[in-house]
Structure formats: C-alpha cells, structure tokens
Amino acid sequence: MSTEIPILAIDAGNTRIKWGLHEGGHWRARGVLPTADAPNIGLQWIAAPTGTSAVASNVAGPAVAEHLANAAAERGIDLQIIVTPASQLGVTNGYRNPGQLGTDRWAALVAAHRAMPGDKLVVNVGTALTIDALAGDGRFLGGLIVPGPALMRRSLDHGTAALRLVDGMFEPFPSSTPNAITTGAIQACVGAIERVRGDMVAQGVPPMGLLLSGGGALEIAAHLPMPATFNENLVLDGLVAMALPR
Numbered sequence: 374m375s376t377e378i379p380i381l382a383i384d385a386g387n388t389r390i391k392w393g394l395h396e397g398g399h400w401r402a403r404g405v406l407p408t409a410d411a412p413n414i415g416l417q418w419i420a421a422p423t424g425t426s427a428v429a430s431n432v433a434g435p436a437v438a439e440h441l442a443n444a445a446a447e448r449g450i451d452l453q454i455i456v457t458p459a460s461q462l463g464v465t466n467g468y469r470n471p472g473q474l475g476t477d478r479w480a481a482l483v484a485a486h487r488a489m490p491g492d493k494l495v496v497n498v499g500t501a502l503t504i505d506a507l508a509g510d511g512r513f514l515g516g517l518i519v520p521g522p523a524l525m526r527r528s529l530d531h532g533t534a535a536l537r538l539v540d541g542m543f544e545p546f547p548s549s550t551p552n553a554i555t556t557g558a559i560q561a562c563v564g565a566i567e568r569v570r571g572d573m574v575a576q577g578v579p580p581m582g583l584l585l586s587g588g589g590a591l592e593i594a595a596h597l598p599m600p601a602t603f604n605e606n607l608v609l610d611g612l613v614a615m616a617l618p619r
C-alpha cells in the first residue's frame with residue numbers, strides 16, 4: 374500500500390489533451406481527446422478516486438483552462454494549472470522572462486532532467502515541434518519552436534494553389550509531389566534538430582542523448598541525427614514530479 378495521493382496530470386496541447394491518473398508510483402489510467410472536445414474532458418475522469426488532486430499544463434488558451442477548471446470542480450478535484458517558474462526540481466529556466474516559456478516545455482524539461490543524465494536534447498513533436506537544449510546540470514539553455522510536420526503540410530495546403538494534403542512517403546530525392554511534401558516536412562524537422570545539436574557541440578555541451586515525445590514523434594523518429602529515447606509521457610511525468618510531496 375502506498376500512501377501517495379492520487380494525482381491527475383493533464384497536458385492540454387493545441388491539438389490534443391493528454392491526461393494520466395498516477396497512483397502508487399504508476400499510471401493507473403490514461404486518456405487523450407481532441408482539444409476541440411475540451412468541454413467533455415470530465416467524462417473521462419470517472420475513475421478518479423476521492424481526494425485526487427490535479428496538476429495541469431495548458432498551452433491551449435483560456436477557454437480550455439476554463440473547461441479544465443469546470444470539469445475538476447464538478448468532481449471535487451483540486452486543480453492547479455501551472456505557470457513556468459525560474460527554477461524547479463534542479464532545472465533552471467534560461468528565458469529572460471521565465472513565464473513566457475510554455476508550461477508543457479517546462480514540464481518536459483523537468484522530467485528529462487530526472488530521466489536522463491548529461492547534456493541532452495528534449496524534442497516534442499506536437500502541433501509545434503520544440504527542440505530544447507538541457508545541460509546535465511539542469512540549465513535550460515534555450516530552444517526552437519518550429520511548426521510540427523502536420524502543421525507544415527497544412528500550411529502548404531492553405532498557402533498554395535497546387536499543393537493539397539495527400540499521403541506521401543519519405544524519399545531522399547523525392548520523385549512525386551506527395552513524397553516531396555512528406556519528405557520536406559520530415560527533413561525540415563530533422564534538420565532543425567541537427568542544427569541545435571550542432572550549436573550545442575559548438576557551445577561545448579554536445580548532447581549525449583535525445584528525449585523524444587509528442588503525437589508526431591514516430592513520423593521523424595527513423596530520421597534523427599542521433600539515437601533517441603522515446604517517452605510518450607514526458608510532460609505528464611514532469612507534472613507528477615512537481616505535484617508529488619517531497
């Protein structure tokens with residue numbers, strides 16, 4: 374029997390809301406729903422026992438925050454929506470304005486610092502692709518925000534007359550429009566990661582590892598410039614670490 378209180382961790386991103394119920398040292402239940410369905414999030418939390426407390430990262434805007442707050446209140450769950458601090462659990466925030474850094478990126482950095490020693494890259498492939506440099510001593514050195522591969526393809530669909538959303542395959546020298554679009558998005562993402570890796574090498578903090586997460590991670594995983602460790606739950610892991618008593 375663990376004395377640990379049940380924690381509902383919530384990662385509200387721009388495309389999907391991911392959540393997990395953590396109890397007794399492991400994930401007891403998990404779920405995901407489109408962010409557009411945020412008004413229905415409470416229906417997924419039936420299993421949350423009395424006394425559950427919730428910790429959320431929300432980068433999807435104030436309306437989503439309100440839906441989370443309502444769903445928690447209806448179930449008597451105490452909810453904390455985090456803001457990004459200047460330092461926490463051994464990680465220090467390199468942003469000039471610490472609160473400007475997305476809370477999902479911060480939670481992933483906190484989890485990454487605990488999960489892997491040494492200088493590393495923390496990459497999330499979601500709506501946006503974020504590529505964050507984290508030193509082994511916990512310093513967040515900075516990172517990039519790039520449209521994720523799905524958003525890149527959508528922007529071509531919206532912004533050109535001839536290009537449409539069609540399934541293509543990765544091909545090093547693409548020989549069709551669908552393959553050119555698919556390969557272009559993957560190479561743009563992987564190329565940006567390679568550039569940050571190069572900048573870390575130039576700064577004298579060559580990354581020893583790469584932590585990969587996010588709904589689009591598998592799209593780019595085979596093309597990365599270095600071996601990666603996939604963690605489906607990096608943001609949720611970080612949120613639980615913040616919520617657990619120390």
Ligand SMILES: Nc1ncnc2c1ncn2[C@@H]1O[C@H](COP(=O)(O)OP(=O)(O)O)[C@@H](O)[C@H]1O
Nearest residue numbers: 386387388389498499500501521523587588589
């Ligand atoms: N069934 C799916 N529904 C939506 N997105 C999906 C699905 N399967 C894979 N994806 C990919 O996952 C991305 C969303 O990943 P996620 O980590 O949830 O992003 P966010 O945190 O921005 O909401 C989409 O942009 C798309 O590339």
Ligand SMILES: CC(C)(COP(=O)(O)O)[C@@H](O)C(=O)NCCC(=O)O
Nearest residue numbers: 386387432473474475499500501518
């Ligand atoms: C970069 C993000 C849009 C990523 O969001 P996501 O793709 O996970 O939905 C989000 O972390 C955000 O809104 N960040 C604030 C700006 C920043 O981190 O600098």
Ligand SMILES: [K+]
Nearest residue numbers: 497499500501
């Ligand atoms: K993301």
